Amino acid sequence: MKRLAFIAALAFAAPAFAETVLIRDGRVVTNTRAGVIEGGDVLIVDGRIAAVGANVTPPRGARVIEAQGRHVTPGAFAAMSELGLADVSGSGAPNDASLSDEEIAAAADASRSFNPNAAAIAVTRVDGVTRAAIATTTSPSLFMGRGALAALDGGDDSVFAPRAFIGVELGEQGADRAGGSRAALWPTFEAALRDAREYPQRYRSGQGGAVLSEIDAAALQPFARGQGLFVVRIERAADIRELIRFKRANPQLRFAIHGGAEAWMVAEELAAAEIPVIVDPLSNLPDRFERLAARLDNAALLQRAGVRIAIAPAPGTVDAHQARLVLQLAGNAVANGLPWDAAFAAVTSGPAEIFGVADRYGSLRAGAAADVVVWDGDPLEVTSAPVAVFIDGAEQSLVSRQQRLRDRYRPQ
Amino acid sequence: MTLKFIAVIAAAATLGACATTAQTPAAPAAPAAPAPFASTYRAPASAPVLIRGATILDGTGGERTGDDLLLQDNRVAALGPNLSAPAGATIIDATGRFVTPGIIDAHSHLGVYPSPGVQAHSDGNEATQPNTAEVWAEHSVWPQDPGFSRAVAGGVTTLHALPGSANLFGGRGVTLRPVLGATTVQEMKFPGAPHSLKMACGENPSRVYGGRNSSPATDMANVAGYRQAYADAQAYQREWAEYRRKLETAEEGASPPTPPKRNLEMETLVGVLEGDILVQWHCYRADQMAVAIDIANEFDFEIAAFHHAVESYKIADLLARENICSAMWADWWGFKMEAFDTIGENIPFVHAAGACAIVHSDSEVGIQRLNQEAAKALADARRAGLEISRGEAWTWLSRNPARALGVADQTGTLEVGKAADVVIWSRDPFSVYAVAEQVFMDGALVYARDADSPPASDFELGQAYTEIAP
Numbered sequence: 001m002k003r004l005a006f007i008a009a010l011a012f013a014a015p016a017f018a019e020t021v022l023i024r025d026g027r028v029v030t031n032t033r034a035g036v037i038e039g040g041d042v043l044i045v046d047g048r049i050a051a052v053g054a055n056v057t058p059p060r061g062a063r064v065i066e067a068q069g070r071h072v073t074p075g076a077f078a079a080m081s082e083l084g085l086a087d088v089s090g091s092g093a094p095n096d097a098s099l100s101d102e103e104i105a106a107a108a109d110a111s112r113s114f115n116p117n118a119a120a121i122a123v124t125r126v127d128g129v130t131r132a133a134i135a136t137t138t139s140p141s142l143f144m145g146r147g148a149l150a151a152l153d154g155g156d157d158s159v160f161a162p163r164a165f166i167g168v169e170l171g172e173q174g175a176d177r178a179g180g181s182r183a184a185l186w187p188t189f190e191a192a193l194r195d196a197r198e199y200p201q202r203y204r205s206g207q208g209g210a211v212l213s214e215i216d217a218a219a220l221q222p223f224a225r226g227q228g229l230f231v232v233r234i235e236r237a238a239d240i241r242e243l244i245r246f247k248r249a250n251p252q253l254r255f256a257i258h259g260g261a262e263a264w265m266v267a268e269e270l271a272a273a274e275i276p277v278i279v280d281p282l283s284n285l286p287d288r289f290e291r292l293a294a295r296l297d298n299a300a301l302l303q304r305a306g307v308r309i310a311i312a313p314a315p316g317t318v319d320a321h322q323a324r325l326v327l328q329l330a331g332n333a334v335a336n337g338l339p340w341d342a343a344f345a346a347v348t349s350g351p352a353e354i355f356g357v358a359d360r361y362g363s364l365r366a367g368a369a370a371d372v373v374v375w376d377g378d379p380l381e382v383t384s385a386p387v388a389v390f391i392d393g394a395e396q397s398l399v400s401r402q403q404r405l406r407d408r409y410r411p412q
Numbered sequence: 413m414t415l416k417f418i419a420v421i422a423a424a425a426t427l428g429a430c431a432t433t434a435q436t437p438a439a440p441a442a443p444a445a446p447a448p449f450a451s452t453y454r455a456p457a458s459a460p461v462l463i464r465g466a467t468i469l470d471g472t473g474g475e476r477t478g479d480d481l482l483l484q485d486n487r488v489a490a491l492g493p494n495l496s497a498p499a500g501a502t503i504i505d506a507t508g509r510f511v512t513p514g515i516i517d518a519h520s521h522l523g524v525y526p527s528p529g530v531q532a533h534s535d536g537n538e539a540t541q542p543n544t545a546e547v548w549a550e551h552s553v554w555p556q557d558p559g560f561s562r563a564v565a566g567g568v569t570t571l572h573a574l575p576g577s578a579n580l581f582g583g584r585g586v587t588l589r590p591v592l593g594a595t596t597v598q599e600m601k602f603p604g605a606p607h608s609l610k611m612a613c614g615e616n617p618s619r620v621y622g623g624r625n626s627s628p629a630t631d632m633a634n635v636a637g638y639r640q641a642y643a644d645a646q647a648y649q650r651e652w653a654e655y656r657r658k659l660e661t662a663e664e665g666a667s668p669p670t671p672p673k674r675n676l677e678m679e680t681l682v683g684v685l686e687g688d689i690l691v692q693w694h695c696y697r698a699d700q701m702a703v704a705i706d707i708a709n710e711f712d713f714e715i716a717a718f719h720h721a722v723e724s725y726k727i728a729d730l731l732a733r734e735n736i737c738s739a740m741w742a743d744w745w746g747f748k749m750e751a752f753d754t755i756g757e758n759i760p761f762v763h764a765a766g767a768c769a770i771v772h773s774d775s776e777v778g779i780q781r782l783n784q785e786a787a788k789a790l791a792d793a794r795r796a797g798l799e800i801s802r803g804e805a806w807t808w809l810s811r812n813p814a815r816a817l818g819v820a821d822q823t824g825t826l827e828v829g830k831a832a833d834v835v836i837w838s839r840d841p842f843s844v845y846a847v848a849e850q851v852f853m854d855g856a857l858v859y860a861r862d863a864d865s866p867p868a869s870d871f872e873l874g875q876a877y878t879e880i881a882p
Binding site: 119 | 530725728744745750752755790791847
């Protein structure tokens with residue numbers, strides 16, 4: 001009997017087809033100019049948001065969910081993760097988040113590794129995270145591969161933006177991998193960009209690349225021509241200034257910073273240079289020399305200066321399992337001075353903007369994908385949890401294997 | 413150690429049996445031979461403090477409203493309604509705020525893996541052989557670790573610094589006060605706190621040594637390693653007992669017997685067998701914890717706590733029966749096989765079984781917000797239908813870790829006579845938005861959020877960023 005119930009629940013867990021749903025009477029956080037709508041409604045039709053506002057009339061046959069004043073928000077967007085790239089990160093288990101061949105670094109393509117059935121996908125989704133940037137984060141090269149954007153509904157077509165960005169190390173770790181010094185790192189990076197721009201001529205002529213293998217040069221080419229986003233891991237104020245100078249000399253290239261522990265020291269310049277920062281609000285220790293000035297109000301100071309921000313774990317702590325904690329990170333940013341709306345945006349619309357998909361994700365507006373979460377409390381509060389999660393309009397199961405284990409061992 | 417043993421050692425010292433090395437074979441000291449590296453911590457002098465109007469989670473499981481809290485002479489002097497302020501007392505109106513005992517982290521590597529994390533600072537794992545019971549974490553602690561000040565700002569007033577988990581026996585752990593401005597580890601040592609012995613189950617030791625094609629390479633060799641070490645310790649214990657018997661029965665005027673050579677590794681293990689050193693055992697999986705319990709029973713020692721213990725919920729009744737604490741994270745998982753079965757309800761399920769549940773950090777980041785980890789566990793408990801109050805949940809953060817560290821008679825609750833280790837929170841500490849506004853250690857204000865003080869660590873003093881305002 002117990003087994004039968006389990007199978008029935010599994011069947012329910014399969015993604016439901018898109019239906020027409022009206023979520024009524026919520027505290028609707030839109031992430032648009034409409035702001036927060038008290039007593040607001042959200043209408044979902046064919047996987048998209050059809051209407052947001054007060055007193056939306058449900059179409060005939062719509063399922064109505066009474067939010068009873070609870071928070072109704074866009075799903076959270078993990079701005080950096082290894083989700084779906086490893087079942088278990090260590091223990092000698094296969095780990096697709098880690099590269100080991102210097103010849104295939106820029107070319108590595110996380111979208112080809114993504115496993116929508118990894119246990120972490122459901123564990124993350126049930127905590128209200130509906131989209132994620134996924135990337136290989138360990139590499140023997142200063143290039144860390146091309147990252148992708150994925151939905152966390154467990155579907156076969158989860159990856160909706162392959163090769164959306166390329167990771168590059170331009171700080172301590174990058175120096176370690178490219179010539180042993182920042183003095184060698186930047187010329188190496190510039191040479192790599194030249195190799196990519198001059199692909200395929202210099203490879204076909206037999207000249208070869210100055211620093212890149214042919215396969216890496218081919219992969220890097222669109223980024224080197226300004227057709228893709230470089231996500232630069234960089235922390236130190238002086239290194240960030242170097243990046244700003246570099247961007248000034250290469251205005252066609254697009255950059256976002258991941259890390260930026262000392263970014264508050266160059267906040268005005270970053271705002272002027274229009275370089276967004278993916279920041280970790282818990283980063284406050286001088287645990288590396290490049291992070292000596294790390295402080296808890298970094299996110300607040302950047303936002304105040306007009307820098308576009310998103311929130312994610314710092315480089316070195318991005319992992320395959322705990323992307324769900326991004327809402328807690330945002331809550332801590334609020335505790336240290338970031339306004340609530342800005343903090344919530346930094347884990348929803350902020351990442352969508354940085355990755356260029358804000359027209360579809362990260363906000364509740366007519367026409368956007370219906371990634372909607374109904375919460376039992378303030379979504380940034382550690383005690384809160386979703387009571388309903390929709391991805392592309394399909395209501396998701398709120399059961400992961402952790403709930404199965406809980407139920408198996410629940411005290412009698 | 414028995415009183416008799418102490419007397420015998422004192423006698424040995426008087427007899428000049430080994431005048432130049434008149435020290436005890438096991439950890440605790442005879443009066444004539446004080447333990448080395450003794451604590452020089454001094455509770456700071458401070459005026460009485462009367463805290464009024466707060467909601468108080470008293471650490472014993474209770475939540476009180478309408479009570480005042482008086483701190484005087486380093487102790488909790490009174491807890492009750494309408495207390496009057498002694499002369500010279502600082503009166504704090506904490507209306508709308510929360511007061512708790514200081515947080516105690518039973519598992520930290522602050523000081524032994526300090527910031528910045530350069531190779532020269534990697535002092536936490538003596539990963540050169542599987543049994544290094546002879547090393548002491550306190551000899552790796554760098555008092556200038558900037559992490560100590562961050563921990564205090566998170567409401568931490570006591571922490572246990574441990575060696576890492578590369579070895580079966582990693583060495584002795586030490587209970588510290590995060591004394592800001594301390595220049596020596598002795599100034600930070602919690603007076604009278606027992607040492608611990610860090611042991612490690614599972615993947616870490618077998619990976620480290622198996623990876624070098626040496627033993628232990630498997631779980632079964634881990635177990636053989638623990639058992640052989642304790643069997644050796646028993647032999648060492650007998651050797652010293654025999655020496656003491658000869659000393660006691662030596663004829664007047666005869667030359668005293670030669671003491672056995674001290675073995676620092678064995679001294680630590682004998683300290684465990686004699687109950688003077690508390691076992692803190694890194695162990696994730698339920699089956700491994702059950703084997704560890706059998707080993708402890710075979711050699712007749714106690715386990716103070718399993719650390720990490722992500723599967724404690726599977727054997728919560730056994731842990732309750734054996735009176736062993738579990739020091740746990742709220743939700744870490746997936747980073748290795750033995751951490752795959754984490755559930756958010758681990759801490760509350762252990763609590764509900766009547767076993768001792770502890771929220772620990774094992775992290776220089778996590779130690780700064782252990783209250784949030786407890787909050788997550790409490791919220792998951794309630795969603796799972798368990799009735800646990802805020803007051804009860806706070807026992808995971810102070811009373812229970814105090815018990816596992818052997819300092820529960822000193823701190824961990826706001827009972828009269830306990831150390832005045834107190835945090836005033838801006839709001840309900842089971843909220844992500846709560847911050848510690850004021851932290852008292854032994855009755856002295858050691859942290860105030862609104863104070864603009866220079867960095868405590870010499871390392872941070874005068875760095876470019878501490879000289880400029882944002």
